[in-house]
Amino acid sequence: MFALSSAAFLSFVLLAAPTSASRPSPLPPCESGTRHLKLTADTPRTAHEVCIHPGLSSSFLFNAKLARVEVPGRERFRVLEDEMGFLLVPSRAVRDGERILVTVHFQEGTAPASLTFLLVVHPAEAERQVEVTLQPRTVASYQEGEQRALEQVQQCQREKARLHAACAGQVGLRGLVAQGLLGKEGIASKDLETSLSARPGNTLTPSEALSYRADTERTEGGHKVVRLAVVQELHNTGKTPWTPAGAVLVGPRGEEWKALGVWPLKPIAPGKFRQVVVEVEATEEAARGTFALKLWSQEGGGAVELFDGVTFP
DSSP states (O other), X not given: OOOOOHHHHHHHHHHXXXXXXXXXXXXXXXXXXXXXXXXOTTSOOOXXXXXXXXXXXXXXXXXXXXXXXXXXXXXXXXXXXXXXXXXXXXXXXXXXXXXXXXXXXXXXXXXXXXEEEEEEEOSSOOOOEEEXXXXXXXXXXXXXHHHHHHHHHHHHHXXXXXXXXXXXXXXXXXXXXXXXXXXXXXXXXXXXXXXXXXXXTOSEEEEEEEEEEEEEEEEETTEEEEEEEEEEEEEEOSSSOBOEEEEEEEOTXXXXXXXXXXXXXXXXXXXXXXXXEEEEEEETTTTOSOEEEEEEESSTTTOEEEEEEEOOO
């Protein structure tokens, strides 16, 4: 059994705080707020990539009247339309990494006459609202956008200052205490070697695995919040490098918790092994049961690896 040193695990916990840095990925960036697209008749006719996810709705709103919306494989979606936009909810029939071209046709006299979106099925995220403007924006609209951007920057700066003040430069156990991530029960571990397994078709196979649980001093809706980590020694059985990009933990009823961080985001060469750590936050009640772990890569359109049998101490 491999040993994850306390220093390595504690360093990961600190690095996996909410301010973890983003890394390049072939999957399109998934905006959490409203996405604004400004288009004119001279805008290059390229497909605009939009993240979608099974069960999550994505709304497309326009300032011009629609004639029709073409959705290939429409039976795999729930689509609600009116003349100013449409709402789309993919079913579980769509596959992670799949790309679907959706074409919107506008009523006569609109420029451009049509618009194409490339919907990318993301393993964890969806863009919930896309607003498309087909005419030049007014000065007031630009000023409003600049104000929103300024507010977002200020919010990030406040969050950075809060985290810096909370940690006060502390590392190791001191940093965990400063962030309230080390409760009275400390950090518990569990050997997953006999229970965790890779799905058929996986490129990565686990040779050894551990899970960790650390109580925090926080509560959510009256329930204690815990930090969970899954540590795997992964073997790349494929012929090309495999670099982690993100992960989600899937519960017994299909509920998902997006990973706070995946570490390290370094490639696993063909035939080689590398230890990969995934951290998730959930309530103490939600952390009970058996879970599946979903990992996706930075290469090949976000190839997905699935592991079953994840449990926590």
